[in-house]
Amino acid sequence: MLAIAQLSAKRLRLPRSWSYRLHDAQRIHSITTSRLDPTIRDFASSLAAKQPCFSLPSQSVRVLSEPADFYRSLLNIILRARKRIFLSSLYIGSSENELIDTLDLALSRNPDLHVYLTLDYNRSTRPGPSSPILSLLPLLRQYQDRIHISLFRSPKLKGVMAEMVPPRFNEGWGTWHAKIYGADDEVIISGANLNKSYFTDRQDRYFHFSAQPALTNYCFSFLRTISNFSYRLLPSNTTNGHSLEWLNRDIGPWNFQSKAESALKKLQYSNLSASLCSPELKGASGNDVLLFPVIQAGQFNIREEEQSLSLLFEHLNSQRCIESSNPSMDLTSGYFGLYKPYQDLVLNSSIGCDIIAASPKANGFYGSGGLSGLIPEGYTLLEQRFMRAARAAGRISSTGKSLNNDVRLKEWEKDGWTYHAKGIWLSPSPDTTPVLTLFGSTNLNSRSSHLDTELSFIMMTSSEALRHTLRQEVVGLRHWAVPWKGDERKVRWRTKAIVGLVGGML
Structure with missing residues (x-):
């Protein structure tokens, strides 16, 4: 595990006068992260060198x-x-x-x-x-x-x-x-x-x-x-x-893009410095939750969510090779058009991934008039493309029997309801409770990555009670999920044309 002090000094170029504090921060964070499941322990240490971190009790x-x-x-x-x-x-x-x-x-x-x-x-x-x-x-x-x-x-x-x-x-x-x-x-x-x-x-x-x-x-x-x-x-x-x-x-x-970029990066840097150096963390031995805020604001050249997820998969893939672990991921979005780099992360890994998307009827634009009424159909098209890519990548079992490391897509439908949930849960194995979750405003699609200004959080915990609660959250969403029927749906040519024109805005 790389030391927090080394990572911070190298990537952030902190003043030399802070060196003693960084040494203290290394000790603090090693105590905090040591309780985490081995699946995410190294990732937590690496992320703490890049993002603000709040330590709190479950x-x-x-x-x-x-x-x-x-x-x-x-x-x-x-x-x-x-x-x-x-x-x-x-x-x-x-x-x-x-x-x-x-x-x-x-x-x-x-x-x-x-x-x-x-x-x-x-x-x-x-x-x-x-x-x-x-x-x-x-x-x-x-x-x-x-x-x-x-x-x-x-x-x-x-x-x-x-x-x-x-x-x-x-x-x-x-x-x-x-x-x-x-x-x-x-x-x-x-x-x-x-x-x-x-x-x-x-x-x-x-x-x-x-x-x-x-x-x-x-x-x-x-x-x-x-x-x-x-x-x-x-x-x-x-x-x-x-x-x-x-x-x-x-x-x-x-014309405030560069000013906004500087201001938001300054906010993150100042809170990173505080989280590394705050003496309050010294007394955090009873805390069993780490919370990392990540800003995604593509128009301001801030891509912390994207960088954090890339770092997560990097750790998971290297760990899987070294320790032969079997992590399992749940992912959901009410507007499922997975951002291409995120799609590549999922499909190029060997991590089992269960995905829940909104069915057309559970899409918030279902039944809308005009062009917006085509949006549910547009997401069906994006789902079809994702599933074709998953088959081409060998991430869907060709035998018809689902394997632990397959990618599986289901759709959420509850009579009279719409679906707007989004995020990620990570478990050490398919039979264990989540140790990490991503939640907040992001839809994990191109729009969230490039156009909207988003704030989300990555939460990691060693608390058995909170892990069980996160598991129940997933189970509650799965309760209304049925097998994906997108292959059976026809997408009209005008929808394909519109998606081709404005797909990144969906």
Whole structure:
């Protein structure tokens, strides 16, 4: 195992004055990672040299399984808040009156409380009477000194194209996609947005962390960093009742890519330094969870998720050769069009991989009008291509009998529900419980990798109880999974043409 100090000094070029701290960090992290399963121990050490790392007890982690549980926990977090509430989502639904009323109640009870909302500009300002932004205006007018609303607009779509592309379609060039719901020292990390379906009948994943000031401070700092490259929503006496102000006078709203890249990398570097050098970790002997935040923002040249997954497979493949281990992976995405480098990682390995994708009926665009109604069919086409590639790579058994190291694809379907869950679980073998999971906003597709701004987390644990909970999470998703039927479905020529034109935007 390479020493954390050696990796850090080589890759990060830390000042010489920190050498004694790096030595201490090596001892700290070796204690922490030594409890992990051998399957991921070396990977954890290597990742800790690249990414911020939070060490915490498994008792502070709750894995929620149902949309209703997520909604109740969200409202309770808001009502418990005393100093700050920070919510990050693609959008807040226009009819979420209870959520808005709960924010109102929390603000009225606590004069020191501030609320920070980070949302996507294009998704939140769709025109019409049901525009999501309109539901926020009464709250903004009443508490404008204590509610701070940032609207992020991707700089990818600019110039004449920005004027030509109509609303709704402009989201194809990138969105703010991070889903973070926190207050004071607790936070929920999810892939769910703040809309009724996500609270009732749209399946996702949800991780609630309590009494974790370092983690919540990180999440809050991440959102405040991106707010410097966003519009601020202000009340006004205009016809639509609001105005949008670009606050950063140093750069314009279309040319901030390099500044955003520097700011986000600085955030990660500062938290990496803190995680390596923090004396608090010295007393972390009772902690049995390591949590690594990874940012994927292709338009800002930040690809931490991509680099982390490449590192994971590198370790798994080398370990399998050396130790003859038999790791098993579960992978899911509601929009399964696996990013080509990720597809190569899966197909070029010999690790068994069970995949769950949304069935066409469980796709959020099923039954939509216009071109968006073709999206489920477009994902069927991407699934067909993946399965052909898996057969060509010898990753699907030709005997008809499934083997442990096969790639298997199933589709999730539950009457009246849609599917939005995404992530990865890794187990030392098919018969053991997961020791690692990736969760957050990423869909693991080309869009998440290149266009949207994502925040996800890699969590590793030695806790038997938490590992069992992660296993139950997988079992719960598998319960509604049936054999993939994509080979039986026909894809129309116009869908193929559209996917060929905009496939990376799906």
